[in-house]
Amino acid sequence: MMTSVILEPVITEKSTALCQQNKYTFRVSKNATKHVIKHAFEAIFPGRKVLSIQTSKTMGHRKRTKGGYKNPVDGKKALITVEGPRIEFFPEAS
16 A cells, blocks of 8 residues: 555656755655655655655646647655655665
């Protein structure tokens, strides 16, 4: 159940810079609440305490293709501020 809440980390230039401040960005399930996201994060990464969570909905854009239109894909992101040791997504890159 916990893996169906937090789907994947968002790896961008901005989110990588925020990792220095112990803030991590994840794509989460569209119907997940902050309380559920907190419990899922603490179950996946034990030993780290969640200080705050900021969520935002991302709206998909309709795209025109050769065969007509492509349906939009909506989603949700969570910016999680953590207390504890750093999480290394790609240890060989640091």
